[in-house]
Amino acid sequence: MNHVVVVGAGLAGVRSVEALRAHGFGGRITLIGEERHRPYDRPPLSKAVLAGEADSTFVESDLDAMDVGFRPGVSAKGLRPGVVETTEGELPYDGLVIATGATPIRLRGEGPQHVLRTIDDALALRELFAGGPAVAVVGAGWIGAEVATAARKAGCEVTVVEAGDAPLAVALGAETGAYTIPWYERAGVRLLLSTRVATVDPDGITLADGTPLKADVVVTGVGVRPAVGWLDGSGIRLDNGVVTDEHLRTSLPGVVAVGDCAAWWSRRFRTRLRVEHWDTALGAPDVAAASLLGEDAVYDPVPYFWSEQFGHMVQYAGHHQAAARRVLRGDPAADPKWAICWLTADDRLAAILTVDRPRDLVQGRRLVEGGQRLDVERLMDPAITLRDC
Ligand code: FAD
Structure with a gap:
């Protein structure tokens, strides 16, 4: 293999380049990215950058030292075996890494609509929030909750409009998400649940029942779609992202996929997973690079992510869709530090969500990995260390 092309210069793209070199690949590497920036981290965009504590979040990676041909501002437009078609001509490859991430979904309507995906989005929003405008956030998912937190901190009047019955309903289920409703009240954020936005x-914005809701700034946080439109017609298998096996190999020989755009086969959970979180973009490239270079590597993590909202550190590990039931560890009404454990029918931990209980998260992740049976009575007692359950 002489030339590897990596498409997408986000975290998964830059980690792929590093992993290729770490696995001993000495050939040519070209990294192309639609954005005009060097690779940067996105989690701080909705946290430190919006809060005015950071202006840039570049990933520390010396592309020159790794002898990588980095081409910012270049988009992939199409793919045929052995050739990536780009906005600047054709790019032949022997090996290809697809790392094009995801794109925010936008709502209908003619009004100005902000999303938060790029550093440019974050800096623009920060400037707007500084004026203390009335902000409508559409969607009480991870991004919506973090944007509402930052806007409120900046002194804005904030309304969050959520179609589900609770915040985080899509990610965690409405029953779990409902425990975060008091956070909105305490922060002075108006939360409209079971409310759809029309335009x-x-x-x-105008709600689905025709009610107008005035706002100076509208931020849409209703989810993302894998950025795989450029692969239409390429013959590569797509189904909620780029379909890969457990080695992160796609249906085309010599092509692997990583990060937000990849739907990989999870050996552990016996299902296909596409996880739009930082830890996946960080960890998957090592396996993808190894697979591309002919090594036998399997990507089989316990998925992990975190969110910082309304003064709480929320962390999650596992895959709760594999669970039969859910138990509370602690009482959210009485103690701000609590956790939810999702259990399989035979009392093994499938997933854990922790609020301001980082030790539970670390131990819980190990319990999901280990797969041992647990004593549920002990698990429900937050005074008992999780690893002793
Ligand atoms: P991306 O970071 O999306 O990178 C893909 C790159 O490919 C982009 O630069 C894009 O412009 C480029 N691209 C797309 N199409 C093309 C094309 N055709 N040609 C060339 N280039 C292309 N995760 C957590 O776990 N915890 C958090 O707290 C958290 N906070 C977040 C906050 C924000 C505001 C955002 C946006 C995300 C957050 N995430 C968080 C998610 C995490 O950042 C993503 O999972 C991660 O960035 C995915 O990395 P990626 O490299 O797969 O995709």
Whole structure:
């Protein structure tokens, strides 16, 4: 293999380049990215950058020292075996890493609509929030909750409009998400649940029942779609992202996929997973690079992510869809530090969500990995160390 092309210069792309070199690949590497920036981290965009504590989040990686041909501002437009078609001509490859991430979904309507995906989005929003405008955030998912936190901190009047019955309903289920409703109240954020938005208008939004809601700034946080449109017609298998096996190999020989755009086969959970979180973009490239270079590597993590919202550190590990039931560890009404454990039918931990209990998260992740049976009575007692359950 002489030339590897990596498409997408986000975290998964830059980690792929590093992993290729770490696995001893001495050939040519070209990294192309649609954005005009060096690779940077996205989690701080909705946290430190919006809060004015950071202006840039570049990933520390010396592309020159790794002898990588980095081409910012270049997009992939199409793929045929052995050739990536780009906005700057054709790029032949022997090996290809697809790391094009995901793109925010936008709502209908003629009004100005902000999303938060790039550093440019974050800096623009920060400037707007500084004026203390009325902000409507559409969606109480991870991004919506973090944007609402930052906007409120900046002194904005904030309304969050959520179609589900609770915040985080899509990610965690409404029953679990409902435990975060008091966080909105305490922060002085107005939360409209079970409320759909029809359009974004020049002076705010219109709800599905026709009610207008005035806002100076509208931020849409209703999810993302894998950025794989450029692969249409390439013959590569797509189904909620780029379909890969457990080695992160796609249906085309010599092509692997990583990060937000990849739907990989999870040996552990016996299902296909596409996880739009930082830890996946960080960890998957090592396996993808090894697979591309002919090594036998399997990507089989316990998925992990975190979110910082309304002064709480929320962390999650596992795959709760594999669970039969859910138990509370602690009482969210009485103690701000609590956790939820999702258990299989035979009392093994499938997933854990922790709020301000980082030790539970670390131990819980190990319990999901280990797969041992647990004493559920002990598990429900937050005074008992999780690893002793
Ligand atoms: P991306 O970071 O999306 O990178 C893909 C790159 O490919 C982009 O630069 C894109 O422009 C480029 N690209 C797309 N199409 C093309 C094309 N056709 N040609 C060339 N280039 C292309 N995760 C957590 O676990 N915890 C958090 O707290 C957290 N906070 C977040 C906050 C924000 C605001 C955002 C946006 C995400 C957050 N995430 C968080 C998610 C995490 O950042 C993502 O999972 C991670 O960035 C995915 O990395 P990636 O490299 O797969 O994709």
